Amino acid sequence: MEDILKGRIIRKRKHGDVIFLDLRNKNGVEQLALRKSYFGDDYESFKDKIHIGDIVEVSGDYFTSNTGTNTLGIHTYDVLTQCHSPSKIKTRPNIDTRRNNRGFDLLTSQESLERFNKIGKLTSVLRMYLYEQGFIEMDTGILRNTTDTSKARDFTTIANWNKQELYIRKSTEQKLKQLMVGGLEDIFELGKVFRNEDVGKEFSPEFTALELYKTFGVYEDLLDLMKGMLKRIDNEIGIPRTKPSEFEEIGFYDYINGEIGMDSRVIKLEELNDKIPFNKRKNYPMDEESRGYFLHDLFESLIQEERDRNITIIGYPKEITVLSKRFENDPSLSEEFRMFVRGGSYCYGCTELIDYEEQKKRIEEQTKFWGKNEKKLDDNFIEMLKIGLPPCAGLGLSLERLQAVYLDLDDVRDVIAFPLKK
Missing domain, CATH: 3.30.930.10 (Bira Bifunctional Protein; Domain 2)
Incomplete structure (x- = not known):
């Protein structure tokens, strides 16, 4: 019984009387081979049907290529969806385009x-x-x-x-x-x-x-x-x-105290505020009801530096x-x-x-x-x-x-x- 694969053709290359193709689907990338030795006089007409970007259904038998790659030798080749912009698949877009149009990103990057x-x-x-x-x-x-x-x-x-x-x-x-x-x-x-x-x-x-x-x-x-x-x-x-x-698990105060070398529970609010990076300071009232907010901002500035x-x-x-x-x-x-x-x-x-x-x-x-x-x-x-x-x-x-x-x-x-x- 022949094996059947469905997916998109993403690469094409010729080697003598064999055209090698890469077919991609949810299982990964499979190598296909269109061999003149199998198709004989029909080889040229089959060759003209192959286009980068087409979604196809192929059937055939597996063999091992000269490079040791498991390859499906094509017996039948049917185009399910034709690609009218094959050049888009050949060019990797920049990062802004990849994020703005994720479809291009997925098409061009395994x-x-x-x-x-x-x-x-x-x-x-x-x-x-x-x-x-x-x-x-x-x-x-x-x-x-x-x-x-x-x-x-x-x-x-x-x-x-x-x-x-x-x-x-x-x-x-x-x-x-x-x-x-x-x-x-x-x-x-x-x-x-x-x-x-x-x-x-x-x-x-x-x-x-x-x-x-x-x-x-x-x-x-x-x-x-x-x-x-x-x-x-x-x-x-x-x-x-x-x-x-x-x-590692560590208490909130233990972490801050270890980083600043002082007891953050009792340190004056003015000193606490001075230890927060200038661009991250807020205009909190200088009273004890604000201590938790000062501690929160200081903690966030410290923990963000933990890269290891x-x-x-x-x-x-x-x-x-x-x-x-x-x-x-x-x-x-x-x-x-x-x-x-x-x-x-x-x-x-x-x-x-x-x-x-x-x-x-x-x-x-x-x-x-x-x-x-x-x-x-x-x-x-x-x-x-x-x-x-x-x-x-x-x-x-x-x-x-x-x-x-x-x-x-x-x-x-x-x-x-x-x-x-x-």
Whole structure:
């Protein structure tokens, strides 16, 4: 029985009375051979049918070429789709064109094609791992009537039916928590979120976020879950040079204190501000209510320089993550972890705050600090907290950053099919 292959012809070369072709499909690149010894008088007419870029179906028998390459000797050759711009396939476009028109990138680079196949596989591995751990997937929608607690700027639009302003979601957290109050347990959502911020190597205004909640869990449970997920990805995708599943754990204050050689809990705010790079300083009020914000900015400036270490930070200033429970032995920090590879954060997890009074107070404090309009916050979320959110732990992850880590890429735009231009 003859073998059958389908795919696109990406290369053609003549060697005596044999025309060698490279056919590419999802399995990789196969070498084909059109031999005059097989076709005889029909060889010339068959030869004229072959064009770079055509999608074809071929059948034949395998043999080993003189160079030792496994090759399909063509017996039949049918054109399924004709390519009318073969020159486009022969020329590798520049990086801007590759990002703007990913189709050309994939056509001209086997490496890019394999990369996006890996991206799809990694997403599938992540989902399957969560299903195996007993989590169920939700969809909370993209348009919102209200903003949320994230300090990132909103994308907004106007509804035609009532001329009211709508918000494009920055997070799925509050909606998922409302579902948990309603009785759903161990849920996650993997979907697009939108933040009207910068475009660059580490940031995209549109990205894919994993938000996950484990009922009756604490942050340590999700740290273990994340370790298991990374090991699974190691096994299925391969271990990159950065070895993201191997990291050291260190407390938030211990890390900062070790870097600056001082106790960041008691250092004067003026001194703390001086240790933040000048171009990253904010005009926070010089009072103790701002200490967490100063520490956050200092920490970010320090961790970004970590290019040779994978670090998981335990604890984070409560002012930054207002939806997280505080440590009982150190109320200045939230019970959470943040994972960093090459100085970039791609995952965090926390024990969720379920106390209604404290949650309302902390949201109001952050809203006032950032100058948001309190009326635009989600009253339904606060009302559901009154009913009672079950004890739980939450995890958030940027899928694009995780993909970039596992593909040894420094720019998230290279894992996004069609990234936005600067």
